[in-house]
Amino acid sequence: MLPLFDQSAGGLRLKTLIDLMGELGWKLVFGSLALREESPGILSTPSGLASYENALRRSGVTRCVFGVDEISVYLKETGRGLDMVFLSFPHVTNALLPLVRTHCxxxxxxxxxVDFHGLRMSRQADVEKNEPLRKEAxxxxxxxxxxxxxxxxxxxxNEEERAAMLALAPEAVIEVMPNVFHMPEHAPAGVEARKDLLFIGGFWHKPNGDAVxxxxxxxxxxxxxxEPDVISRIVGSNPSNEVLALGAQPGIEVLGYVPDVAPLLESHRVSIAxxxxxxxxxxxxxxxxxxxxPVVATPIGAEGMALRDGEHLLVAEDxxxxxxxxxxxxxxxELWRRLSLGGREHMATMFSTHVxxxxxxxxxxG
Structure with missing residues (x-):
């Protein structure tokens, strides 16, 4: 499906990489494994589909094709002239790679x-003590x-998942390609004007529902x-009924999808993961x-970005x-100011658009 860059981290990663490939001069065609009429959520409406398709066109995508049949026709017509096929997510790659090899x-x-899905599922099975899920993992x-x-x-x-995959497939050629994080041009708001806690995460992604x-x-x-006056706000698309019900707890506000989260990031005191x-x-x-x-995270929340506890964020397991x-x-x-500066400098050095x-x-x- 088209990348829902404002609703999911995976969609944002894909859209950002498309943006960068367009800027680097690649001529781009986007193929969606899902059919137009089977696209989920906002993509199931004509206006929603058009909005996200137009966003891809602004990134340099010249054409979008939908479903295996359309993709197959396109590859039969043009595959011999393609220099690169970029396949994102394992289910897409598993479905389309044989077709790509045949025609390109x-x-x-x-x-x-995107992330190591089998690893994520295995960790979920450990937490839930779910043996059928472990087999699926x-x-x-x-x-x-x-x-x-x-x-x-x-x-x-990240390097951890590169190493994990190489341990299983030592013959594979694997490079680390981190996520891009946009760095605001202005300095962040100071601590004096801030209050409350913030969680951001799309709820199609199951770890987020479990986390909140x-x-x-x-x-x-x-x-x-x-801190009896503090409020904790939960932000993210597609909250389940279970997530929405958390808003009945004192001090918990479930906001759901927020198109622009920048004002929330500028006004809250602590982000939680x-x-x-x-x-x-x-x-x-x-x-x-x-x-x-500043962020308080579990070890799982903090992994993959070379973040150091006490310097860039705070980490706790229990x-x-x-x-x-x-x-x-x-x-x-003072702790807030130190972590605010340390975290921001680390992200600019390691994960900015330019880098x-x-x-x-x-x-x-290469």
Whole structure:
């Protein structure tokens, strides 16, 4: 489907890479595995589909094709002239890679893992003690390994997932391609004008629903008892009924989808990433740090960006430690200023548009 760049981290990653490829001079055609009429959510409406398709055109995409049949026709007509086919997400790659190999004999095939889905599912199975899910995770991992082995180049979102895939597919060619994080040109608002907690995450992505439920049930009472006036706001598209129900708890506000989160990032005191399972790089964490908003995260939430506890953010694995870090950031202005600066400088050095654009150019042309 078309990348929902304002609703999901995976969609934002894909859209940003398309933006950069357009800027680097690539001529782009976008293929959606989903048919037009089967696109989900806002893409199921004519206006929604047109809006996201027009966004791709502004990025340099000259044409969009939908469904395997349209993609097949396009590849039969033009495949011999293609230099590169970029396949994003394992289910897309698994479905289309044989077709691409058949019709694009000289094209380099690049597979973007986005995150290691099998790893994420395995971690979920560990948390939930779910043996059927563990078996599904093993099947998913096998699909991803096959994709990496079959592609000419595989992109991993961080060094940890590159190493994990190489351990399973040592013959694969894998490069790290981090997410891009937009750095606001202006300095972030100071601590004096800020208050409250913020969680951002799309709820089609299951780890986010688990994260906010765990936070509200196990961590929020500890924070609230120490800071009874603080509010925690939950932001993200497609909240489930279970997530919406969290708004009945004292001090919890579920805002749902917010088109522009920048004002929220500028006005809140602490960003939280209480993820118990997941994989890849957490867009919510990088986005907050890029805006100078300090983050309290679990180890899962903090992974993949070379972040150091106490220098760029605060990390805690258990409920009491997480709550204590939140309370510290609510009360300690000097700690807040130090983490705000440290996190923002780290993101600018490692993940800014300029840095990743240069890396993408090297990888794709190398």
């Amino acid at each position: 004999p000289v094209a380099s095939i690049v597979y973007d893992m 093993e099947k998913q991992r096998a699909i991803e390994v096959a994709c990496a082995r079959s592609a000419d180049l595989t992109l991993a979102i 439920a765990w936070f509200v049930d196990r961590i929020w009472p500890l924070v609230r008892s120490a 209480p993820l118990r399972w997941g994989a890849g790089t957490k867009g919510k964490v990088g986005q907050a740090l890029s805006h100078g908003l 409920e009491r430690g997480f709550a204590q870090h939140v309370i510290e950031l609510l009360r300690d202005d 990743i654009k240069h890396k993408l150019d090297e990888v794709l042309r």
